[in-house]
Amino acid sequence: MSSLHQRETSLWHPFADMSAVRDEQFCVARAEGVWVYDQQGRRYLDGTAGLWYCNAGHGRTEIVDAVARQMRELDTYFVFNDVTNPPAEQLADRLAGLAPVDDAKIFLTTGGGESVDTAAKLARLYWVHQGRPERTHILSRGNAYHGTNGMGTSIGGIEANQAGFGRLVPDTERVDRDDAESLREAIERIGADRIAAFFAEPVMGAGGLYPPKPGYLEAVAKICAEHDILFVADSVICGFGRVGGWFGVERWGLRPDMITFAKGVTSGYLPLGGVVVGGRVAEPFWRQPGHPFRHGPTYSGHPSVAAAALANLDILEREELPARADALERPLHEGLLSLADHPAVGEVRGGTGLLGAVELAPDVLAADPGAAARLQRAVRDRGVIVRPLAKAVAVSPPLTVAESEIDLLVQALREGLDEVTTG
Ligand code: PMP
Numbered sequence: 197m198s199s200l201h202q203r204e205t206s207l208w209h210p211f212a213d214m215s216a217v218r219d220e221q222f223c224v225a226r227a228e229g230v231w232v233y234d235q236q237g238r239r240y241l242d243g244t245a246g247l248w249y250c251n252a253g254h255g256r257t258e259i260v261d262a263v264a265r266q267m268r269e270l271d272t273y274f275v276f277n278d279v280t281n282p283p284a285e286q287l288a289d290r291l292a293g294l295a296p297v298d299d300a301k302i303f304l305t306t307g308g309g310e311s312v313d314t315a316a317k318l319a320r321l322y323w324v325h326q327g328r329p330e331r332t333h334i335l336s337r338g339n340a341y342h343g344t345n346g347m348g349t350s351i352g353g354i355e356a357n358q359a360g361f362g363r364l365v366p367d368t369e370r371v372d373r374d375d376a377e378s379l380r381e382a383i384e385r386i387g388a389d390r391i392a393a394f395f396a397e398p399v400m401g402a403g404g405l406y407p408p409k410p411g412y413l414e415a416v417a418k419i420c421a422e423h424d425i426l427f428v429a430d431s432v433i434c435g436f437g438r439v440g441g442w443f444g445v446e447r448w449g450l451r452p453d454m455i456t457f458a459k460g461v462t463s464g465y466l467p468l469g470g471v472v473v474g475g476r477v478a479e480p481f482w483r484q485p486g487h488p489f490r491h492g493p494t495y496s497g498h499p500s501v502a503a504a505a506l507a508n509l510d511i512l513e514r515e516e517l518p519a520r521a522d523a524l525e526r527p528l529h530e531g532l533l534s535l536a537d538h539p540a541v542g543e544v545r546g547g548t549g550l551l552g553a554v555e556l557a558p559d560v561l562a563a564d565p566g567a568a569a570r571l572q573r574a575v576r577d578r579g580v581i582v583r584p585l586a587k588a589v590a591v592s593p594p595l596t597v598a599e600s601e602i603d604l605l606v607q608a609l610r611e612g613l614d615e616v617t618t619g
Contacts, residue, residue: 201235210344222576227254230601232570232581241580244604245594248401248433249464252511253594259465259507266503273306283502290509291461291472294442296451299475301482302452303489304496308432308458309343311469315454316347317491318477319393319426325480325487331389334365335382335425338373341401342395342430351395352365354403354586373406376415388423394451398444399494401433405545405553405590411505413448426453426477430468436460436508437518437595439549440525443472447548453477466504467495517595521550527599528552528591531606540617542587544560550595552555554609555588560616567616576610580605 209217209316230240230253245251252259265282273281288302303318305311316334323331336342340353349358350365353373357365369386372378381500396416400406415592420427424558429452434444441447443455454477458469481487495501512518530546532554536544540560546552560567568584574584575589582589582605591605 199555219308227294229253229255230597239579239603240576241558241593241601241608243575243581243593244583246464247459247583248438248592249459249462251437251460251517251595252463252508253596254516256463256465256508256511258511259463259504262507263466263500266500270499272495273499274494276492281497281499281502283499283506284497287502287505290506291457291470295455295472296441296443296446297453297455297472297474298451299478301473301475301478302470303492304470304498304502305458305471306467306493306495306498306501307343307469308430309345309348309469310493311456311458312342312351312430312434313345313347314491315428315456315471315473316351316393316395316455318454318471318473318489319583321489322426322477322480323392325484328389330390331392332367333386334368334393334395335379335391336368336370336395337397337401338370338489339406340370340373340395340397340430341400341402342397343432344588373400373403374412376411376412376419379416381417383423383425391425392421393426393428394420395428395430397430397432398434398448398450399439399515399548399551401551401590402585404555404585404588405551407545407548407551408448413445413450417448417450417452428452428454428456430456432456432458433551433592436463437521437549438514438592440518440522442518444549460512461508462501462504463508465508466498466501468498468501468505501576512595514580515596521595524595524597524599524602525549528593528602531602532591532609534606535613536616538613540613545588550597551590551592553588553590554613555584556616561587571612571616573597574615575608578608578611580608582609 201221224232225235231239292300336351338353342348350368353370371382429445432445453474455472462468532544532552542557543555572584
């Protein structure tokens with residue numbers, strides 16, 4: 197049994213039904229490598245790398261030391277207007293050099309949702325500066341997750357995440373998740389000359405873990421190019437090795453107009469996100485006077501956060517962790533596929549980087565719509581953390597995970613599935 201923390205909390209947990217969580221929480225007290233520990237010292241395999249972010253694994257003193265050094269030198273300062281600082285400059289240069297984007301500029305934020313809002317606002321303003329202010333529509337995919345800020349909430353494709361918030365940002369529309377023709381139809385209906393941008397996660401994450409159908413991403417990138425619509429890859433989950441490359445788009449040969457990133461850029465040690473902005477989009481802002489981008493979070497370019505990212509990138513590079521994700525994607529996928537004939541399983545998805553999901557069978561979900569959460573708890577009781585999505589549980593272990601630990605993860609899932617089946 198997992199040791200739950202029994203205490204009436206004052207902490208409001210995101211996405212939680214607080215009436216259920218209020219009196220009993222799972223308290224993580226410590227972490228090391230691919231393991232996290234509860235307050236009783238019991239260990240759990242971090243099968244999700246936190247919230248898809250801890251790519252380098254926990255307990256990297258190199259990151260801790262880099263942040264401590266930076267905090268002693270220049271703890272905090274901003275980069276608004278003409279102010280800058282060395283770590284923010286170094287990080288931007290390094291990310292621009294790694295990005296598969298021509299003449300990349302880097303706008304730093306404090307997370308994924310802020311990055312999505314930044315990219316969406318930039319897309320609309322770019323067209324204003326091109327003398328095309330009517331290009332306002334932003335298209336995205338059914339089931340997409342783009343964070344919980346204003347733009348991200350509005351362009352997200354998980355309807356439950358929009359319910360009850362009133363009128364969201366206008367001129368946003370979803371297309372079919374998997375079918376590039378659906379994008380073409382929407383463009384024909386709305387008119388390309390009214391569309392600013394199309395947003396897509398390379399592998400769809402929180403909306404259910406859907407790798408792209410073969411050819412899908414290449415096709416939508418081509419359709420966008422044909423219609424002069426900005427293509428924005430939301431690589432908040434897929435970046436920094438999770439699906440192999442640095443920005444999560446390289447394996448499909450994509451060169452987006454903008455890429456949003458967060459999570460793995462610091463392995464989650466400190467909150468950081470950003471947007472890689474291609475030279476074309478940056479041009480009116482960088483080359484033409486009188487076009488400031490009146491937008492920016494307070495902690496954009498925070499030097500101590502940038503120091504964490506630089507140290508994390510050193511680790512990812514030195515240990516070749518993106519290549520390791522490539523090498524481990526098969527063992528993980530084969531392990532999960534070994535669960536496909538379990539009676540409680542409807543579908544296994546994955547095979548694109550260190551990302552996978554086990555979706556429950558329709559009859560299991562019909563009997564209990566909360567079965568994925570129940571499966572997650574059953575697996576946690578067996579010492580492995582997985583993440584419940586609507587109908588599935590997802591896994592995304594640190595890129596440092598060993599094959600033997602993948603076996604443990606699969607075994608815990610198998611036993612958890614047995615428990616869910618037998619009630
Ligand atoms: N985009 C995607 C693809 C994400 O997966 C997430 C977070 N899971 C976000 C945006 C939002 O990021 P954040 O929670 O850091 O705001």
